[in-house]
Amino acid sequence: MPTTAPQLDTETAARLRTAIGRLARRLRTTRAAREAGLTPTGISILLTVTRTGLTRMSELAESEGINPTMLSRVVSDLAAGGLVERVSDANDRRAAWVSITKRGKRLAERMRAERTEAVNAAMRGLSGQEQRRIEDALPALEALAEVLKDGRP
Numbered sequence: 263m264p265t266t267a268p269q270l271d272t273e274t275a276a277r278l279r280t281a282i283g284r285l286a287r288r289l290r291t292t293r294a295a296r297e298a299g300l301t302p303t304g305i306s307i308l309l310t311v312t313r314t315g316l317t318r319m320s321e322l323a324e325s326e327g328i329n330p331t332m333l334s335r336v337v338s339d340l341a342a343g344g345l346v347e348r349v350s351d352a353n354d355r356r357a358a359w360v361s362i363t364k365r366g367k368r369l370a371e372r373m374r375a376e377r378t379e380a381v382n383a384a385m386r387g388l389s390g391q392e393q394r395r396i397e398d399a400l401p402a403l404e405a406l407a408e409v410l411k412d413g414r415p
Contacts, residue, residue: 292376298343298369303328304336305373308362311346312370316361319348345369 295305306326311317323333337360340346345366351357362370385393 289377289380292373292380294369294372294376298345301336303332304340307333307336308340308345308366309370309373311360312362312367316359318351319358319360322360340366 290302290305291300300308303326307322310322310325319330319333319337322337323330326333328336337346337348341348343365344363347361347363349359349361351359385396388396
């Protein structure tokens with residue numbers, strides 16, 4: 263008979279959510295993103311397209327959780343900056359695809375490097391014990407992210 267993991271109390275779940283939210287906000291915007299004039303939505307779309315490669319606009323809108331009109335505006339801005347390329351689907355003129363450009367890929371790599379360095383710098387400010395506790399928690403946090411990604415409660 264399968265056993266169920268104990269449920270977190272509301273306060274612990276709220277603290278975890280708050281800590282993750284703060285980390286995400288503080289790591290979201292990098293110097294490279296500011297210099298490129300990217301919004302948080304633009305950053306997310308750029309990084310998603312970098313990770314996934316050639317992607318249908320409709321799939322991108324769904325994965326980003328934004329409406330197609332908003333996505334179209336953001337992709338147009340990214341394309342105007344030479345960061346992505348938008349192409350029509352040859353088989354379905356109503357559909358479009360978006361892909362990363364070399365310039366977009368370089369910017370995404372720079373943003374990731376800046377974020378990684380920010381985490382490394384912050385980790386150096388923690389005690390060795392705190393660093394180990396974070397390292398030990400990574401598998402559970404990665405599993406939590408997967409559960410949330412799949413839309414499971």
